[in-house]
Every structure is written in structure tokens, then in C-alpha cells.
Amino acid sequence: EVQLVESGGGLVESGGSLRLSCAASGFTFSRTGMSWARQAPGKELEWVSTIYPGGTRQYAESVKGRFTISRDNAKNTVYLEMNSLKPEDTAVYYCAIGIPPFGGGRGQGTQVTVSS
Numbered sequence: 419e420v421q422l423v424e425s426g427g428g429l430v431e432s433g434g435s436l437r438l439s440c441a442a443s444g445f446t447f448s449r450t451g452m453s454w455a456r457q458a459p460g461k462e463l464e465w466v467s468t469i470y471p472g473g474t475r476q477y478a479e480s481v482k483g484r485f486t487i488s489r490d491n492a493k494n495t496v497y498l499e500m501n502s503l504k505p506e507d508t509a510v511y512y513c514a515i516g517i518p519p520f521g522g523g524r525g526q527g528t529q530v531t532v533s534s
Contacts, residue, residue, distance in 0.1 A: 420444040420523045422513045427528030430503055434532070438498040440513030440525060448491040451516050454498045455524070456509035465518050466511070469496065481507075503532045 426438040438454070453468040467487040468476045475487050486499040496513060508531050515522030 420515070422515070422523065422525035424511065424513050424525045424528040427511060427530045429531045429533065432503060432505055432532055432534050434503050435499070435501045436503065436530060438500070438511055438513075438528060438530075440496045440498075442494045442496065442513070442515075445515070445522075447494040450522075452487075452489060452496040453514045453517060453520065454487060454496075454511060455514055455518070455520065456507075456511045456530075457527075458506075458509040461509075463512070463518075464509075467498065468517055500530070503530075505532045505534045508532050 421443045423441045430436055449471050451468055451470045454466040455463050456466050457463045466478050466481055469487045469489050484502045489496045510527040511530050512524045512527045514520040514524035
């Protein structure tokens with residue numbers, strides 16, 4: 419059974435940082451591209467970043483230069499380091515398998531709230 423469990427969300431002031439983690443199980447993590455996506459209240463799910471098995475990274479323009487995705491294949495974990503956070507980054511952040519539309523599944527999400 420595929421499981422994705424996010425953690426690390428919380429409340430932070432504008433300009434602050436958070437590090438999200440996603441523990442994965444039930445599939446061959448090291449061979450799988452992993453993504454982060456987010457959904458703000460009243461908005462559609464938005465792709466944030468992807469890291470491929472070989473290490474190639476892609477970012478949405480809205481987070482480029484501020485967010486860093488990484489992975490630890492030994493721990494079956496993918497991370498999202500978020501710096502210089504803005505109020506518009508407030509959303510539920512999801513870890514997901516593959517790329518949009520994430521047919522491989524996604525986690526339950528972790529709330530990130532950035533206060534102004």
C-alpha cells in the first residue's frame with residue numbers, strides 16, 4: 419500500500435523558513451519522481467516542485483530561488499526547504515508521486531500558514 423506522510427508545517431512569520439518532510443512507503447522510492455504541491459483556500463491544487471530519480475529538480479516560478487526540494491533515498495523521504503516565506507505561500511502542502519495530475523497518489527497534507 420502506498421503511503422505518503424507529510425510533516426513540518428506550521429505557523430511562521432513573513433520572511434521565515436520551514437522544512438517539510440514526506441516519508442514514503444509502499445513503492446520503489448528511489449526510482450520514482452516526487453513532487454510537492456499546495457492548495458490555498460478557495461484555489462485549485464498548484465504544483466510547486468518535482469525531483470526526479472536522477473536528481474533533476476524543477477520549480478514553479480512563484481517559488482524559484484526560495485524553495486529547495488531534496489530527497490534521501492536511504493530514508494525514503496523527500497523534503498521541501500522553504501525560505502523567505504510570504505503570506506501568499508499559505509496553503510496545505512502535499513507530497514505526491516510523479517507529476518501532475520499525481521495519479522500515483524498524494525499524502526494527507528500539512529498546513530503552512532505565513533503571517534504578515
